[in-house]
Amino acid sequence: MIQVESLTKLYGSHVAIQDVSFKAKKGEILGLLGPNGAGKTTTMRILTAYMPPTEGSASIAGFDVVAQSLDVRRRVGYMPETVPLYPEMSVVEYLAYMGALRRVEDIDERIETVVEEVGLVERSQSFIGNLSKGLRQRVGLAQALLHEPDVLILDEPTIGLDPAQIIEVRKLIQELGRKRTVVLSTHILPEAQQVCDRVLILNKGRIVAKGTPADLQKQLEGVDRFVVQAGCKSSKLLKLFKDIPGVSEVQKGLQEGMIEVSSEGGQDLRPLFARRVVEAGIDLLEIRSTGLDLEKIFVKLTKDDIQTGEEQ
């Protein structure tokens, strides 16, 4: 459904993405995961025929995004990152306008359906300018679904939503992904793992890893971070933790007596940490795992240059 071959995009002389290639099948949810500035939005803007790539090619349903851009645009539903909307229009007016531009048949019926799908029934007559950020997000999603596109491209669809809404939207995306191809971007690792069938990790414009969430889990295992707090100076703790096997990095924490420890190796080092502190005769106050850190993961991935997951 989607075929992307060695895309490169330069803004002036600044490289936004470089040599990005991937494919996505019908009924697949593909996640683009990466930190700020990784090139997620740039990739999506090329896929939606918003702008042409500097080099490389991309096609959707067999149509080239540059040469056959109208055919591409007819088949793609897009929710941009900033969810641009017209504040002076009501939800229904806005959807009617976008639907007209997309030649949606039975427009009233479709509007009713999508408004229900995204949970906007009560607010469908409200002016968009009066809606909260989360509700606007839903209007953006409704707009992307209106013409029943084969391909849905959603740029950070859950950003700015409250936890309950995040769960709802993720569920909705998973449902949508059964019949369509969905490409979504996120910088939340668990989100990508939970929602997507396949994940591409982008960093600084390059794909640094790709595969199923399970593949990635294996790669990422063993990168873990802890915060340790004890009744002594941080510098003393630093010395104490520096030479523990499996510890890759120690640094000062947010306050005196607190340090942050990164470990590799896969096993839970907390009992070892506890013993070390207590044996040194120091009062242990807290050991807390802060989980995977995306930044660290990118550092690890780029350092090791691991590439798993077959090119399909």
Add this chain to the structure above:
Amino acid sequence: MRNVWIIARREFRHYFVSPLAYAVLTMVFLILGGIFFINIYVGMQMGGISPDGRIVIQPLVTILLFATPALTMRLLADEQRMGTMELLLTAPVRDWELVVGKWLGSFFFMLLILATTWIYPFILDLMTDPGIDQGMLVSAYVGLTFMVASMLAMGVLISSLFKNQVPAFFATLGLLLFLWILGGFAGSGGNPVTRYLSFLGHFYDNLFRGVLHLTDLIYYLSLTILALFLGTQAVEARRWR
């Protein structure tokens, strides 16, 4: 082509939720009304009202010089500022359809403004006997419509180059003023080339005088098409940045 219509309709309707458009409409109506009644009053004092239906047109042209940038400034600039341009450019709408649709919406609103100004010649017609010269009036209004169409097209072009309305307003005003002044120089000179290029000349020398020549209309029409073409190029260039 249908997209042009859909976009034009939205833009036309948008003017009715915009305080600025109402302000323009009211201003045109009030200023013209003031000028009109002063003229009538002075005419009566002098012993007779001149039955020239065009007394409102000259001030109208000056008002339109300011009204045009006010009506066009937001058309494309605002889409860029709000990011909605991204939606329009990823919808199956050709770039020219977007630009022409925007222009057409503003043109419809302008026609509405022009239509309301007919009330003054109409009053004058009732007040004088045997009435005003209808032929002259129609020629002047046809000319005005074509001239204003090209002014709006230039406004759309300028709006496509900006992200904010205010600079778009002043740049459009500047461009129109430039054409005004240039026309002032060229209009009096004998050089046929500069006379042909004179923006106001085509209006005041012919159409305003009741001389309805195709060449003058073609002049404004080409200018309109040229500006809309360049506007389309500007929108397209945005994609390549």
